[in-house]
Amino acid sequence: MFDSALFIGFPYVSVVIAVVVSIYRYRTEPFTYSSQSSELLENRKLFFGSVPWHYGIIIILLAHLIPFLFPGLWGMITADQTRLYIMELIGLSFALMATIGLVILILRRLTNVRARTVTSIPDWLLLFFLLLQVGLGFWVAYYYRWGSDWFLHIAVPWLMSLVTLQPDISSVIALPDLVKFHFINGFIVILLLPFTRLVHLLTFPFTYIWRRNQIVIWNRRGR
Amino acid sequence: MDIRAHVSMVFHLDKCIGCHTCSIACKNIWTDRKGTEYMWWNNVETKPGTGYPTLWEDQDKYKGGWERGKNEKIHLRLHNRLGGLTNLFYNPYLPTIDDYYEPWTYDYENLFNAPEGDDQPTARAISMITGKPMDNIEAGPNWDDDLGGSPLYARNDVNLDELSEGEREQLNEIERVVFFYLPRICNHCLNPGCVAACPAGAIYKRGEDGIVLISQEKCRAWRMCISGCPYKKTYYNWASGKSEKCILCYPRLESGQPPACFHSCVGRIRYLGVLLYDADKIVNCASVPEQDLVAAQRDLIQDPFDPQVIQSARANGVPDAMITAAQNSPVYKFVKKWQIALPLHPDFRTVPMLYYVPPMLPVLAKMENGNYDIAGLDKENLPAMLSSLEKARMPIKYMASMFSAGNVKIVEEVYRKLIAVRIFKRAQKVKDYQPAEVEAALAQGKTNAEEVEAIFRLTSLPTYEERFVVPPLGREISIEALERPLDRKQATGFGIRSQTPKREF
Numbered sequence: 001m002f003d004s005a006l007f008i009g010f011p012y013v014s015v016v017i018a019v020v021v022s023i024y025r026y027r028t029e030p031f032t033y034s035s036q037s038s039e040l041l042e043n044r045k046l047f048f049g050s051v052p053w054h055y056g057i058i059i060i061l062l063a064h065l066i067p068f069l070f071p072g073l074w075g076m077i078t079a080d081q082t083r084l085y086i087m088e089l090i091g092l093s094f095a096l097m098a099t100i101g102l103v104i105l106i107l108r109r110l111t112n113v114r115a116r117t118v119t120s121i122p123d124w125l126l127l128f129f130l131l132l133q134v135g136l137g138f139w140v141a142y143y144y145r146w147g148s149d150w151f152l153h154i155a156v157p158w159l160m161s162l163v164t165l166q167p168d169i170s171s172v173i174a175l176p177d178l179v180k181f182h183f184i185n186g187f188i189v190i191l192l193l194p195f196t197r198l199v200h201l202l203t204f205p206f207t208y209i210w211r212r213n214q215i216v217i218w219n220r221r222g223r
Numbered sequence: 224m225d226i227r228a229h230v231s232m233v234f235h236l237d238k239c240i241g242c243h244t245c246s247i248a249c250k251n252i253w254t255d256r257k258g259t260e261y262m263w264w265n266n267v268e269t270k271p272g273t274g275y276p277t278l279w280e281d282q283d284k285y286k287g288g289w290e291r292g293k294n295e296k297i298h299l300r301l302h303n304r305l306g307g308l309t310n311l312f313y314n315p316y317l318p319t320i321d322d323y324y325e326p327w328t329y330d331y332e333n334l335f336n337a338p339e340g341d342d343q344p345t346a347r348a349i350s351m352i353t354g355k356p357m358d359n360i361e362a363g364p365n366w367d368d369d370l371g372g373s374p375l376y377a378r379n380d381v382n383l384d385e386l387s388e389g390e391r392e393q394l395n396e397i398e399r400v401v402f403f404y405l406p407r408i409c410n411h412c413l414n415p416g417c418v419a420a421c422p423a424g425a426i427y428k429r430g431e432d433g434i435v436l437i438s439q440e441k442c443r444a445w446r447m448c449i450s451g452c453p454y455k456k457t458y459y460n461w462a463s464g465k466s467e468k469c470i471l472c473y474p475r476l477e478s479g480q481p482p483a484c485f486h487s488c489v490g491r492i493r494y495l496g497v498l499l500y501d502a503d504k505i506v507n508c509a510s511v512p513e514q515d516l517v518a519a520q521r522d523l524i525q526d527p528f529d530p531q532v533i534q535s536a537r538a539n540g541v542p543d544a545m546i547t548a549a550q551n552s553p554v555y556k557f558v559k560k561w562q563i564a565l566p567l568h569p570d571f572r573t574v575p576m577l578y579y580v581p582p583m584l585p586v587l588a589k590m591e592n593g594n595y596d597i598a599g600l601d602k603e604n605l606p607a608m609l610s611s612l613e614k615a616r617m618p619i620k621y622m623a624s625m626f627s628a629g630n631v632k633i634v635e636e637v638y639r640k641l642i643a644v645r646i647f648k649r650a651q652k653v654k655d656y657q658p659a660e661v662e663a664a665l666a667q668g669k670t671n672a673e674e675v676e677a678i679f680r681l682t683s684l685p686t687y688e689e690r691f692v693v694p695p696l697g698r699e700i701s702i703e704a705l706e707r708p709l710d711r712k713q714a715t716g717f718g719i720r721s722q723t724p725k726r727e728f
């Protein structure tokens with residue numbers, strides 16, 4: 001019962017809330033829909049924190065997403081031992097990069113007075129859960145080796161069962177607590193998304209690649 | 224032909240007295256909120272000097288504006304499209320608050336509340352960002368005003384790069400020291416770097432009047448506009464997480480008043496009026512080789528009396544009132560008809576729509592044997608007492624670096640005409656010039672008595688209505704379609720929000 005609540009109920013609740021609130025906030029409070037940059041106030045430490053954090057976490061997120069979206073492809077890649085080694089190595093190094101970056105970012109906000117003045121309570125909350133999540137993730141990847149392989153056979157079926165609305169938690173209930181914690185905390189972060197500055201990841205401006213240089217808006221005619 | 228109208232500006236630098244009234248007028252209306260304390264949408268800097276933010280003209284440092292590539296096309300100096308996205312997490316060319324200054328106030332309360340003691344109580348400086356005391360203030364607005372701190376600051380002015388060592392030395396010589404004021408606002412460019420650099424597409428130009436605005440709802444704090452603008456005229460509000468910039472007081476314009484900085488200008492140096500331009504020519508105008516930039520920009524501006532231009536403007540939906548305003552525009556006269564107003568740094572290739580009449584060179588001629596050579600004749604055989612180009616204390620090359628992308632000839636032409644005006648009027652009033660000398664000056668200035676009189680009038684004796692020809696913007700018509708003005712009365716802005724936006728997350 002408890003497992004069902006954790007691995008079926010909570011994921012659904014957090015995703016539904018994330019989607020609904022994100023849309024609601026976009027429509028009613030577009031003004032707040034961004035990450036409030038503090039680069040103007042402090043830029044040295046930001047460079048050493050923000051760059052490794054963002055690139056690290058993007059790669060790690062992709063490594064979670066691809067097996068889920070293209071399980072066949074992922075299975076093929078990890079089937080070979082050398083390739084599996086390489087995947088593990090890449091994963092670990094990017095996870096390390098992200099963790100170090102995040103730690104620097106947190107220290108920056110703690111120690112730089114200017115940066116601290118523009119840090120809100122939701123920001124601290126978010127930073128805490130993100131650090132917990134990457135820390136746990138790094139731990140799991142280190143102690144329960146070959147995650148690039150077992151993730152495909154244990155987590156993906158569970159996530160798939162959630163997506164297809166036929167929840168089946170048989171593959172996850174037997175997992176060590178640490179791994180479970182990482183899963184659940186992931187959904188906590190998703191839950192936090194619409195309530196914090198994390199929404200900025202939904203606004204990544206892809207359209208910049210193809211839009212025209214100049215933007216002219218006319219009041220009186222539809223041009 | 225794609226004729227559009229643009230509310231444009233001229234600043235007549237000879238008349239600026241550096242009083243900063245304009246800056247204060249603007250600050251009191253728009254930037255006295257939290258997060259905007261350090262912003263000066265209008266600022267007045269001393270030239271030579273490094274300006275605000277420090278070294279804003281140095282595009283090797285800040286990468287603002289456009290660059291002409293080997294293929295003769297222009298691209299943003301800052302980034303290409305993909306590069307822009309990869310720099311979102313850290314913009315390497317963003318100025319930090321220390322390149323402006325950390326805004327502060329004083330702990331005035333202490334003057335009243337301090338307990339009795341042996342010393343006078345003091346009001347310590349308090350940072351308006353952190354709220355902590357600031358005991359070591361190292362920069363502030365107009366830190367190098369009137370060459371304060373010179374040559375420490377002034378010698379870093381990038382416009383001095385073109386000058387020889389000797390010329391630079393001369394600028395600092397006692398009794399030859401020379402400077403002038405440069406008031407700056409957003410140029411509301413035709414090819415703005417800020418718009419092109421914004422990944423979120425939040426910045427736009429209003430079609431009807433050309434005002435460049437940042438949508439506060441679409442801005443996502445990617446901060447690229449600040450780097451993209453070579454004039455550093457967009458600013459990041461660190462408290463709201465949005466970029467902000469000069470809005471040319473559009474709410475005032477829409478109710479028929481000139482912007483606050485124009486209205487309050489003590490020296491009456493500011494002119495506002497409509498220019499008609501051909502939008503098809505913008506990209507080409509921004510892409511020509513350096514020495515042709517000013518000519519191309521003049522070519523972009525169209526004659527508001529030309530029937531073909533009028534017809535084309537009408538076809539484009541430009542209202543008749545706007546065309547009439549363009550015909551009466553003082554800006555058109557200065558920029559196109561008389562050709563004595565020049566864009567600031569056309570080499571940044573954003574096609575700025577704010578033009579400057581360069582300041583007349585200081586009157587005094589060279590020192591000979593410890594005396595000013597006031598009576599002597601200069602090369603042009605005109606008494607040197609009124610400025611002569613050859614004896615100018617501020618080298619022409621310096622002016623050319625600022626106002627004509629280094630094309631000395633253009634600046635010279637402007638000055639010859641301005642000198643002709645001076646000599647002509649002096650001959651009239653003081654009568655110490657021979658008619659032949661006046662004729663010579665007019666010929667050198669490629670002008671005539673009638674034009675000189677007109678330039679004199681609009682420079683020295685213009686009425687309020689002649690300085691500011693504000694077109695009826697007809698905004699109420701377009702607003703009514705979206706909102707019921709009476710319902711929205713007393714709301715912030717023109718009926719867009721019911722309350723001031725605030726970050727809660």
Ligand code: SF4
Pocket residue numbers: 408409410411412415416417418435451452453454455456457468573
């Ligand atoms: S001067 Fe104004 S319009 Fe031009 S690039 Fe800068 S902010 Fe944009």
Ligand code: SF4
Pocket residue numbers: 238239240241242243244245246267404406487488489490491492
């Ligand atoms: S108010 Fe006018 S005269 Fe005074 S500093 Fe500003 S532009 Fe110059």
